[in-house]
Amino acid sequence: MTGAAPRGRAGTLQPGLEMRALVLTVNRLVWFVPTLLGLLVITFTISHIIPADPIAFIAGDNATAEQIAALKAKFGVDKPVPVQLWNYILGVAQGDFGISLYTQRPIAEDLIARLPATLELAFVAVILSGVIGIPLGVLAAVRRNSWLDHALRVFTVSGLAIAAFWFAILLQLLFAMKLGWTPLQGRVDGWGPDPVTGFYIVDSVLAGDLETLADVIGHMVLPAVTLSFPAMATIMRFTRAGVLDAINSNYVDYQLAMGVPRRVVVWRYVLRNALIGTVTQVGLVFGNLIANAVVVEAVFDWPGLGLYAVNSILQSDYNGIMGFTLIMGTVFIIVNLLVDISHGLIDPRETG
Amino acid sequence: MDDLLAVTGLTVGFATESGLARVLDQVDFRIGRGEIVGLVGESGCGKTTLARAILGVLPANSARISAGSIEFDGRDLLQEDPDALATDIRGRAITFVPQDPFSSFNPVFTIGRQIEELMKWKSPDAEPGSGPRRYARARRSSDLERVLELLRIVQLPDPEALLRKYPHEVSGGQRQRLMIAMALLPEPKLIIADEPTTALDVTIQAQILKLLRRLAAERGVSVLFTTHDLGTAYEICDRMTVMYAGQDVESAPSDSFFTEPRHIYTVRLLQSLPSRDHGIRGIPGQVPDLTAPPPGCRFHPRCDAASALCRQTRPDPSDVGAGHVARCWHPAQGEGTP
Structure with a gap:
């Protein structure tokens, strides 16, 4: 190739594409704070209008009026609700999410300690759904109306219809109790690898500890499969629809009429077009995944944010619930920012 | 050739x-x-x-x-x-x-x-x-x-x-x-x-x-x-x-195609071109339904020269000029030049 020659490789970026990604990122970041603020206000309002009295819960039945007043002052709930909201926002802006009414520890510390466990589970589940869901979606489209397509349709409908907690228990019964192939629950036996990233898989690889790695993966399998099942179904459905759409297009007709091999056309060209729709779904799928994580973590006793959220809800711990919602909202916004950026990279027609 | x-x-x-x-x-x-x-x-x-x-x-x-x-x-x-x-x-x-x-x-x-x-x-x-x-x-x-x-x-x-x-x-x-x-x-x-x-x-x-x-x-x-x-x-x-309704009807060098069309469909097709003399002129009738096409020459229901033969049998190609082939039982004779 000569120096100035165009290189039609996959990695070639159209001039200006990086620029567009940058504009898109800045645009989304500008909206990040107002979005989070809105989320915060909504969560705060909802958790303060529910008829629950966490102070009474902490104080117990025999507390005197003075003791209750002291507790209220300690947690700042003696002030009017708008003032509480304002104080909460000020605190969050400084990284202070308040103190857990239940554990009496700062919420921020609790959340940060538990975030990696949930993120690791969620990432593994998303990767699993993509790696399995996308090729199966393509196969279903390419062999449309074959027995394979029908079988996969049953699979996707089940994935969307089956409740995660039930499926989780089913997997536990079969693989942990009956067959004994996997641990029943938990994240690791013993202490786990030395914390570097907080992701046990990464950490045990970094430590070169294969025994722990195997143990960590063993614990991961059932919750990750449970969590990825509905996500996989969604990804498969959208990939199938996208591939069908692209396969009936004129550009595929043209390439086939010019004798470019069908497998090249499908796996190299059609798939890229189909993924535009799928990638958009990944952002939404991730939201569902987080919601499901709460339940799945509870079933598998997974020491992540979901379990923390369940406990917070059971204890009417406002600060815990709000902290969980905020941090998950942040993760969701970031994931969707990444989705938007990759969208722009896949589809050159997209403008920031 | x-x-x-x-x-x-x-x-x-x-x-x-x-x-x-x-x-x-x-x-x-x-x-x-x-x-x-x-x-x-x-x-x-x-x-x-x-x-x-x-x-x-x-x-x-x-x-x-x-x-x-x-x-x-x-x-x-x-x-x-x-x-x-x-x-x-x-x-x-x-x-x-x-x-x-x-x-x-x-x-x-x-x-x-x-x-x-x-x-x-x-x-x-x-x-x-x-x-x-x-x-x-x-x-x-x-x-x-x-x-x-x-x-x-x-x-x-x-x-x-x-x-x-x-x-x-x-x-x-x-x-x-x-x-x-x-x-x-x-x-x-x-x-x-x-x-x-x-x-x-x-x-x-x-x-x-x-x-x-x-x-x-x-x-x-x-x-x-x-x-x-x-x-x-x-x-x-x-x-x-x-072609008409799935059948080839006539094939000719471009010049004689326009000056000496032979198949009645071609004649009508050329006449249907907009012209200063007669404006736009359609061909009466409709294109047949291809799930139940007419037998013989498929143009016969719309053709004013159609005979019993046209309704039964489709003609083989016949030479009607230099490099000029038509599949018509009753080819036009020098008429129909637009």
């Missing part, structure tokens, strides 16, 4: 909801070497089906080829192994210019990437057979030279920059020039151009057609050009074949 392509008795049906549509009925069609042949007829007359049958890209699940042969350069394409057709006929010996240059490029890849993929498989330097596993560096750079040269020949400005662009950044006329360049790149013997200019502005149509005609003539490439526009066909074709 040694024909490059000879379609004989080709019969194709499509499975539809309302039964088998007899889309091609024993069609004869031929193209000489270096000849530009227009395949004309109304929408739904089967011209696109014939073009796609020659390319071997009829929809596999609905189309049935029940009779006939497609002889191309000494090979019967209908008897060939489908894989062999894909590797050394389609995109090599026979290339394709699509109808709609807007949607025939994949929107998410650069033009350069799409041409490169084509050349990887279909370059004249590519080894025949199963195709490359790797695209050798030497061939890639010689192919690139070839591409740039041809883009200049089809008068595309700044080819290097063009290859880095995405399809939506390029005008329709330029895209169709690209399609023509891509059709010429594999150095084919036959180009099938399926209504290549209907999606373009009238002013650009003429440029594209002249370009296609000039390049085909210079390189001795035959062209099958389908169109419903007789004026367009006259501009570039050496010879025309007319």
Whole structure:
């Protein structure tokens, strides 16, 4: 190739594409704070209008009026609700999410300690759904109306219809109790690898500890499969629809009429077009995944944010619930920012 | 004359909801070497089906080829192994210019990437057979030279920059020039151009057609050009074949086609062209339903010369002049010149 020659490789970026990604990122970041603020206000309002009295819960039945007043002052709930909201926002802006009414520890510390466990589970589940869901979606489209397509349709409908907690228990019964192939629950036996990233898989690889790695993966399998099942179904459905759409297009007709091999056309060209729709779904799928994580973590006793959220809800711990919602909202916004950026990279027609 | 392509008795049906549509009925069609042949007829007359049958890209699940042969350069394409057709006929010996240059490029890849993929498989330097596993560096750079040269020949400005662009950044006329360049790149013997200019502005149509005609003539490439526009066909074709409702009715050199049409359908078709004398004049009646076509000559229900013979038997082709063939029991005699 000569120096100035165009290189039609996959990695070639159209001039200006990086620029567009940058504009898109800045645009989304500008909206990040107002979005989070809105989320915060909504969560705060909802958790303060529910008829629950966490102070009474902490104080117990025999507390005197003075003791209750002291507790209220300690947690700042003696002030009017708008003032509480304002104080909460000020605190969050400084990284202070308040103190857990239940554990009496700062919420921020609790959340940060538990975030990696949930993120690791969620990432593994998303990767699993993509790696399995996308090729199966393509196969279903390419062999449309074959027995394979029908079988996969049953699979996707089940994935969307089956409740995660039930499926989780089913997997536990079969693989942990009956067959004994996997641990029943938990994240690791013993202490786990030395914390570097907080992701046990990464950490045990970094430590070169294969025994722990195997143990960590063993614990991961059932919750990750449970969590990825509905996500996989969604990804498969959208990939199938996208591939069908692209396969009936004129550009595929043209390439086939010019004798470019069908497998090249499908796996190299059609798939890229189909993924535009799928990638958009990944952002939404991730939201569902987080919601499901709460339940799945509870079933598998997974020491992540979901379990923390369940406990917070059971204890009417406002600060815990709000902290969980905020941090998950942040993760969701970031994931969707990444989705938007990759969208722009896949589809050159997209403008920031 | 040694024909490059000879379609004989080709019969194709499509499975539809309302039964088998007899889309091609024993069609004869031929193209000489270096000849530009227009395949004309109304929408739904089967011209696109014939073009796609020659390319071997009829929809596999609905189309049935029940009779006939497609002889191309000494090979019967209908008897060939489908894989062999894909590797050394389609995109090599026979290339394709699509109808709609807007949607025939994949929107998410650069033009350069799409041409490169084509050349990887279909370059004249590519080894025949199963195709490359790797695209050798030497061939890639010689192919690139070839591409740039041809883009200049089809008068595309700044080819290097063009290859880095995405399809939506390029005008329709330029895209169709690209399609023509891509059709010429594999150095084919036959180009099938399926209504290549209907999606373009009238002013650009003429440029594209002249370009296609000039390049085909210079390189001795035959062209099958389908169109419903007789004026367009006259501009570039050496010879025309007319189809009506899945049957070929007449084939003639362009000049005698317009001056001495013989099949009554051709006569009426030419009379239906808008003219200063009589305005627009339609042909009475309707195109038949192809799931239950009329027997014999399918034009007979609309033909004022139709006899009992026309209703029973379809005529074989008969010579009615130099290189002029019509399938009509009662050919017109020098009438009907518009």
